[in-house]
Amino acid sequence: MTRASRFPSPSSEAAPTWAGELNAMMEAYRQAGGDPGVLQLPQVATLVISANQVLVAHEIPGVHFEAESLPHGVRAHIWVEPHTRFTQPVHLCFGLLPAEGEQEIIADYEIGEQAQVRFLAHCSFPNAIKVEHRMQARIRVGRNASLTYTEEHFHGPQGGTVVLPKAEVVVEEGGYFTTTFALTRGRVGVLRLDYHVRVEAGGVTELVTKAYGKGEDAIHVREVVVLEGPGARGLTRTRIAVQDHAQSRVDTVTEGNAPNTRGHMDCTEIVRGQAQASNNPLVIVRHDQAQVTHEAAIGTVNRKELETLMARGLSEDEAVDLIIRGLMR
Amino acid sequence: MDSYLLEVKNLYLTREGRVLLNNVNLSLKPGEIHVLLGLNGSGKSTLAYTLMGCAGYTPDRGEILFEGRDITPLSLSERARLGITLAWQEPARFEGIPVGKYISLGMKEPDRQRVLEALEAVALPPAQYAYRAVDKTLSGGERKRIELAAVYAMRPRLAILDEPDSGIDALSLTDIEHLIRRMAAEGSTILLITHRDELAEIGDCASLMCLGSIAFIGNPQETRRFYREHCRLHPTPLELMRMGLEQEEGQA
Numbered sequence: 001m002t003r004a005s006r007f008p009s010p011s012s013e014a015a016p017t018w019a020g021e022l023n024a025m026m027e028a029y030r031q032a033g034g035d036p037g038v039l040q041l042p043q044v045a046t047l048v049i050s051a052n053q054v055l056v057a058h059e060i061p062g063v064h065f066e067a068e069s070l071p072h073g074v075r076a077h078i079w080v081e082p083h084t085r086f087t088q089p090v091h092l093c094f095g096l097l098p099a100e101g102e103q104e105i106i107a108d109y110e111i112g113e114q115a116q117v118r119f120l121a122h123c124s125f126p127n128a129i130k131v132e133h134r135m136q137a138r139i140r141v142g143r144n145a146s147l148t149y150t151e152e153h154f155h156g157p158q159g160g161t162v163v164l165p166k167a168e169v170v171v172e173e174g175g176y177f178t179t180t181f182a183l184t185r186g187r188v189g190v191l192r193l194d195y196h197v198r199v200e201a202g203g204v205t206e207l208v209t210k211a212y213g214k215g216e217d218a219i220h221v222r223e224v225v226v227l228e229g230p231g232a233r234g235l236t237r238t239r240i241a242v243q244d245h246a247q248s249r250v251d252t253v254t255e256g257n258a259p260n261t262r263g264h265m266d267c268t269e270i271v272r273g274q275a276q277a278s279n280n281p282l283v284i285v286r287h288d289q290a291q292v293t294h295e296a297a298i299g300t301v302n303r304k305e306l307e308t309l310m311a312r313g314l315s316e317d318e319a320v321d322l323i324i325r326g327l328m329r
Numbered sequence: 330m331d332s333y334l335l336e337v338k339n340l341y342l343t344r345e346g347r348v349l350l351n352n353v354n355l356s357l358k359p360g361e362i363h364v365l366l367g368l369n370g371s372g373k374s375t376l377a378y379t380l381m382g383c384a385g386y387t388p389d390r391g392e393i394l395f396e397g398r399d400i401t402p403l404s405l406s407e408r409a410r411l412g413i414t415l416a417w418q419e420p421a422r423f424e425g426i427p428v429g430k431y432i433s434l435g436m437k438e439p440d441r442q443r444v445l446e447a448l449e450a451v452a453l454p455p456a457q458y459a460y461r462a463v464d465k466t467l468s469g470g471e472r473k474r475i476e477l478a479a480v481y482a483m484r485p486r487l488a489i490l491d492e493p494d495s496g497i498d499a500l501s502l503t504d505i506e507h508l509i510r511r512m513a514a515e516g517s518t519i520l521l522i523t524h525r526d527e528l529a530e531i532g533d534c535a536s537l538m539c540l541g542s543i544a545f546i547g548n549p550q551e552t553r554r555f556y557r558e559h560c561r562l563h564p565t566p567l568e569l570m571r572m573g574l575e576q577e578e579g580q581a
Binding site for chain 1: 384405414415420421425
């Protein structure tokens, strides 16, 4: 079990050997859109993992980390005590700085009942030429608890990253789980996202996935929402833009298995150049008082949207760029 | 000799074998509020899209002169950069683009104060709207007001307002009138497209469009009268209400 301390102070005479690694991670964190200064606030729970090293594991009352190094990654247990509530998100920072390598994060998240917590995860692979990042998460959102999990990736310009995020989530009675996965800066490389969420009675889940593929990038999103308990609700919102020769495939499944369950799948994919996109929604309803719907818009940028922006003086390329950036926000 | 900001000369447009614009001639003086009246389907919006240079609206024949220069070959963006813009009848929605950003798109220089002023001009509290997205969470009326605010903020030379009153409640109709006058006072020339003849009173001049042609041009009162006598077959809801009230008063 590894427990890391706070950052070394800048004036520290004998900085630990991993200080340079930490500084490099902080720079990568900044490139990924994070503010390294926030990670130094004592009231902010922080976990920083570089390759298979835990550089920082800063707990605050109610939030706990346990982590152990594996040959190619880290196994972590992250839990939030019941009834814990705080305004600052828990910051997670994962990354791999060399151009080649692999990282596997096996993480168990437990959110105690009636806790309300936000997690902000930044994953940085700024120099990746041949990097594989695997995330296997098991998440349990306790009764009437709320977890908002936002994950942002930064992959650098090479397109040499393979990202395989996989999550098994259980939202217990009255719980709330929303996640946003964004891979919109730098090159995607290969993304195979695979989330499975089971929602119990009165629970709510919302899965938002955004990715912007270029070059030869390949994106595959698979999201399964099982509305198992009465009154459970689920929404998947997928926003993908692909250009050049990039490819995107979105498979979404929502099951309505109990009375008054409501599910919706909403997918928008913008295709430019020689890129290709598909969406395969699957609706399964096993109760006559359940309802699941889906909508999809795949193809070129809407002409009217384009012309609306061009009527303000934007060129066609500027208008397309703005529309895609809006979609990716 | 009058100098015109916009001159449309002998404009024809055919799409899918249908003549949509049939020898349209129209002139707007600088600073003028020109109301273009006409029934639904008479070609008003088609003319707006043709003036703006939208895809599929390239005229078969004729000229569109802006300050004496033929802008027919120019793209939509190029026309916008000359200062021509359009407030759409049913404006598009955009995920992730904040209202404040959307309003500032057409401005030459970023001016936050102008954005706030534009929102206030359409009676939308800036604190509530500036950071919302221009997406489907807005009602149709809110979206139309934001469209007008964006046009106002741009300080266009020529603003084409396509049915700005449709889908907006009666209360905010006054706001729209006020906004149009304000734009004109700032130097914009307005082409106000509507099928509601009561709006014609805002104009300095009014034209009537019928079957793709300009059927009448005159002062707003004359054009309105011509429209009511020759084009409008059915009374508006407001007129129906008035007629009902008069009938009730007569019976009393």
